[in-house]
Amino acid sequence: MFVDIHTHIDNQSVIRILDDNFEEKVLTTWGMHPWEVGFSSLKRTDSADMVWGIGEVGLDKVHKETFDKQIEVFEEMIRLSESYRKPMIVHCVRAYSEIIEIRKKTKATMPWVIHGFSSSVETMRQLLRYDMYISLGEVLYHNENQAVKILKDIPLDRLFLETDVSGRDIKAVYAKAAGLIGCDLEFLCSKIFENYGRLEAAH
Numbered sequence: 258m259f260v261d262i263h264t265h266i267d268n269q270s271v272i273r274i275l276d277d278n279f280e281e282k283v284l285t286t287w288g289m290h291p292w293e294v295g296f297s298s299l300k301r302t303d304s305a306d307m308v309w310g311i312g313e314v315g316l317d318k319v320h321k322e323t324f325d326k327q328i329e330v331f332e333e334m335i336r337l338s339e340s341y342r343k344p345m346i347v348h349c350v351r352a353y354s355e356i357i358e359i360r361k362k363t364k365a366t367m368p369w370v371i372h373g374f375s376s377s378v379e380t381m382r383q384l385l386r387y388d389m390y391i392s393l394g395e396v397l398y399h400n401e402n403q404a405v406k407i408l409k410d411i412p413l414d415r416l417f418l419e420t421d422v423s424g425r426d427i428k429a430v431y432a433k434a435a436g437l438i439g440c441d442l443e444f445l446c447s448k449i450f451e452n453y454g455r456l457e458a459a460h
């Protein structure tokens with residue numbers, strides 16, 4: 258089983274699961290990307306029981322001018338996540354401390370997966386302390402030193418892998434991560450599938 262915890266199909270943020278026969282299951286998430294908060298308004302098109310989770314949502318300081326609005330939308334998403342019991346896929350660029358502060362402030366209990374993680378080991382530890390999951394993708398290819406450092410420190414029960422917009426094959430991403438960790442590919446698949454099971458159970 259290969260769980261791709263965050264990718265996009267037809268402009269939709271999804272979770273893609275490939276089983277051992279490479280049969281595909283696609284789970285949709287609903288949300289508003291931080292880049293969109295400046296020009297879209299929040300409209301819910303899907304009913305809550307049709308979506309698996311909330312995502313991708315979050316904070317992005319590359320878009321500084323909309324940051325206050327991003328926080329407002331993110332907090333609204335957290336309220337939906339908590340009231341409908343939907344896990345969240347979180348996008349974060351240069352705003353890890355704000356994400357942690359908001360998690361503390363809102364006392365959110367649903368699982369959050371910080372996707373596309375690319376920061377220090379210290380930041381990663383902080384996120385783990387507040388019960389979040391870490392998902393890695395492209396960083397495995399572009400910054401092997403940092404990825405190795407981070408991978409060694411992420412407990413396997415908190416790790417996810419993703420392709421996002423890279424167009425890579427999720428099986429190759431798993432093989433890459435297993436190589437960097439120095440573990441068996443099947444073992445890594447089974448650990449991440451267990452993690453997915455925990456998100457599933459939180460619903």
Ligand SMILES: [Zn+2]
Nearest residue numbers: 264313421422
């Ligand atoms: Zn994405």
